[in-house]
Amino acid sequence: MGTTTAAEGRQEKISLLKVLGPVHVWALGVGIVLVGEYMGWNFSVAKGGAYGALIACWVIGLLYTCVAMIDSEVTSTVAAAGGQYTQAKHIIGPLMAFNVGLYLVMAYTMLEAADALVVGDLLKAVAAQYGAELDPRPFVVLTIAFLAWLNYRGVFMTLTVNFVITAFAVLAILVLFFSTTGIAGGESVLRHSELLTDLPYGWIGVLASLQFGMWYYLGIEGTCQAAEEVRSAGRSIPLGTMGGMMTLLIAASLTWYICTGLIPWEYLGQATTPLYDAARLTGSVELEVILFIGTMFAAIASANGCINDSSRAWFSMSRDRYMPHWFGAVHPRYRTPYRAILFLIPIAVSFAFTGLLDQVITFSILSGLLGYTFMSFNIVRFRRLWPLGSIERGYVHPFHPVPAIVLGLLCGATYFATYLGYGTSLLSIMAFYILVSIWFVVRRYPYVKRGEQFTMPWPRPKGY
Amino acid sequence: MTRSVYKPPVQKGFGQFIDAFVVLALVYLSLLAPLLLGGTAAESDAPAEKPVASWEAMKQNETMAAQWQKLGYDAEKAEPIVSKKFSYEIEPWSLGITVAVIAAYFFFVLKVSDREYREVINERFGPRTGKED
Numbered sequence: 001m002g003t004t005t006a007a008e009g010r011q012e013k014i015s016l017l018k019v020l021g022p023v024h025v026w027a028l029g030v031g032i033v034l035v036g037e038y039m040g041w042n043f044s045v046a047k048g049g050a051y052g053a054l055i056a057c058w059v060i061g062l063l064y065t066c067v068a069m070i071d072s073e074v075t076s077t078v079a080a081a082g083g084q085y086t087q088a089k090h091i092i093g094p095l096m097a098f099n100v101g102l103y104l105v106m107a108y109t110m111l112e113a114a115d116a117l118v119v120g121d122l123l124k125a126v127a128a129q130y131g132a133e134l135d136p137r138p139f140v141v142l143t144i145a146f147l148a149w150l151n152y153r154g155v156f157m158t159l160t161v162n163f164v165i166t167a168f169a170v171l172a173i174l175v176l177f178f179s180t181t182g183i184a185g186g187e188s189v190l191r192h193s194e195l196l197t198d199l200p201y202g203w204i205g206v207l208a209s210l211q212f213g214m215w216y217y218l219g220i221e222g223t224c225q226a227a228e229e230v231r232s233a234g235r236s237i238p239l240g241t242m243g244g245m246m247t248l249l250i251a252a253s254l255t256w257y258i259c260t261g262l263i264p265w266e267y268l269g270q271a272t273t274p275l276y277d278a279a280r281l282t283g284s285v286e287l288e289v290i291l292f293i294g295t296m297f298a299a300i301a302s303a304n305g306c307i308n309d310s311s312r313a314w315f316s317m318s319r320d321r322y323m324p325h326w327f328g329a330v331h332p333r334y335r336t337p338y339r340a341i342l343f344l345i346p347i348a349v350s351f352a353f354t355g356l357l358d359q360v361i362t363f364s365i366l367s368g369l370l371g372y373t374f375m376s377f378n379i380v381r382f383r384r385l386w387p388l389g390s391i392e393r394g395y396v397h398p399f400h401p402v403p404a405i406v407l408g409l410l411c412g413a414t415y416f417a418t419y420l421g422y423g424t425s426l427l428s429i430m431a432f433y434i435l436v437s438i439w440f441v442v443r444r445y446p447y448v449k450r451g452e453q454f455t456m457p458w459p460r461p462k463g464y
Numbered sequence: 465m466t467r468s469v470y471k472p473p474v475q476k477g478f479g480q481f482i483d484a485f486v487v488l489a490l491v492y493l494s495l496l497a498p499l500l501l502g503g504t505a506a507e508s509d510a511p512a513e514k515p516v517a518s519w520e521a522m523k524q525n526e527t528m529a530a531q532w533q534k535l536g537y538d539a540e541k542a543e544p545i546v547s548k549k550f551s552y553e554i555e556p557w558s559l560g561i562t563v564a565v566i567a568a569y570f571f572f573v574l575k576v577s578d579r580e581y582r583e584v585i586n587e588r589f590g591p592r593t594g595k596e597d
Binding site: 046047092093094095096097099102106191194195201204205208262263264266267270277280281283321323324325326327343347354356359360363373415419420421422423424425426427428429430431432433434435436437439441443444445446447448449450451452453454460461464 | 469470472473475477479480481483484486487488490491492493494495496497498499501524525526527528531532534535537542545546548550552554558559561562565566568569570572573574576577578579580581582583584585586587588589592
């Protein structure tokens with residue numbers, strides 16, 4: 001698979017390396033998402049108040065639990081780079097696969113741009129605290145360039161680094177929780193009774209807050225992109241994904257509890273780095289430093305995971321000629337999809353500097369949401385085309401089809417939330433996906449080999 | 465029975481470059497479209513009469529005011545943030561259009577995918593004989 005190199009007239013196939021374990025899968029999933037606890041989730045407070053954000057946290061947590069359950073079953077069975085793209089190719093069909101591939105590339109490249117902006121903005125804010133002026137742009141470019149280099153050199157080192165910095169960022173939240181609640185000693189500094197208010201917009205605000213509630217977990221499904229590089233997909237993907245989801249549910253609840261007990265909701269709803277602000281409010285320099293490093297690490301880990309995932313999705317589509325075939329090459333020495341990695345760097349940088357952060361984030365969230373909608377009917381069709389027992393599955397999720405139905409309903413509610421906040425953006429992004437779908441059918445699909453797309457050793461699908 | 469195998473044309477480098485460029489151009493266009501169409505986040509208009517910039521007028525109790533001050537905000541600086549409100553008005557026609565667009569998109573993608581999927585399966589497994597299921 002991947003590209004072929006001619007050596008002394010002999011064709012040698014080069015594939016991605018199978019070196020990852022469950023810890024790397026956890027680091028990839030949680031690494032991408034955890035930045036959402038450090039920034040972004042709090043915009044749901046502005047939309048629906050502090051209690052609205054808590055309800056969004058748990059309702060969207062349910063949405064993502066369904067995503068993780070469904071993904072674990074399908075990915076542990078379709079163990080190939082491209083994750084949901086490859087699933088769509090085998091289960092729904094080429095045009096859906098093309099769209100799913102683009103959801104992944106857009107969601108991760110735009111999230112990567114937002115992550116790099118956080119690194120730059122945080123450095124600028126800290127410099128301003130000490131009376132210095134700092135241009136954040138070089139730091140944004142440097143962050144993306146350094147992480148792209150790391151990804152270029154090899155997946156094992158990339159995700160080992162992600163594990164270390166993600167673990168630190170998780171620990172930083174725990175340290176802040178134990179310090180502010182007084183569990184670690186001293187008095188609690190949290191003031192929920194004085195700071196929490198009623199729902200400022202009623203229940204419509206709670207619905208609206210679902211859109212940014214996705215920020216608590218957006219990207220956990222990225223664990224699937226590692227499927228072709230794990231030693232045992234059937235063990236590593238479910239363990240890493242479900243373990244990651246549990247970590248995030250705990251981290252999200254703790255983050256809400258700490259921030260709403262320290263910060264007035266109106267400030268919290270627009271803060272760039274709420275956990276760092278919470279640490280500042282404790283008056284402890286040690287906590288401030290820990291949360292500064294935690295925020296930096298979370299943003300870097302997320303950007304790192306996003307480069308990993310967006311390049312795998314772009315690589316997989318190119319390998320199948322859904323996108324230009326030139327990008328479907330594997331580095332002969334490092335065994336990484338290096339052309340896809342390099343191609344997406346300037347694009348991420350340009351997204352970061354468009355000045356359209358709102359639209360970039362909405363594009364990322366909506367692309368993720370479209371992907372989750374796909375998953376709800378993908379699993380139903382997967383079970384119908386290959387009933388249990390007809391093929392070997394790495395993992396079978398329980399209670400089918402309840403998670404698929406719940407996922408579909410919650411996706412519908414989140415579309416409505418996006419309509420409430422960003423209706424025009426929603427329509428313009430849908431217009432993009434419609435136009436690009438027509439372009440694929442007319443322009444790209446003629447370059448795609450038909451039967452060769454189906455690479456799994458499965459029997460003919462039922463009904464086809 | 466011989467299977468007919470579709471042989472795609474080979475795409476030259478320039479064509480590959482143009483295709484990557486087209487996708488990017490469409491992405492940037494859709495990012496800019498909301499600005500060109502004049503609508504992004506649903507914020508309500510600023511109230512005609514702004515409240516006096518005091519913590520009491522902004523319904524901020526003592527604890528809230530103390531936290532604002534620790535964050536480096538006095539009442540005047542905090543006022544634009546506190547008074548910013550969202551408007552959640554639902555226009556039935558725009559909601560209807562949005563629902564129709566999303567539904568039409570998925571219908572189109574699934575319909576075309578199914579047609580393409582049959583080609584893939586027939587080439588991979590051979591034409592149906594009627595005894596498969």
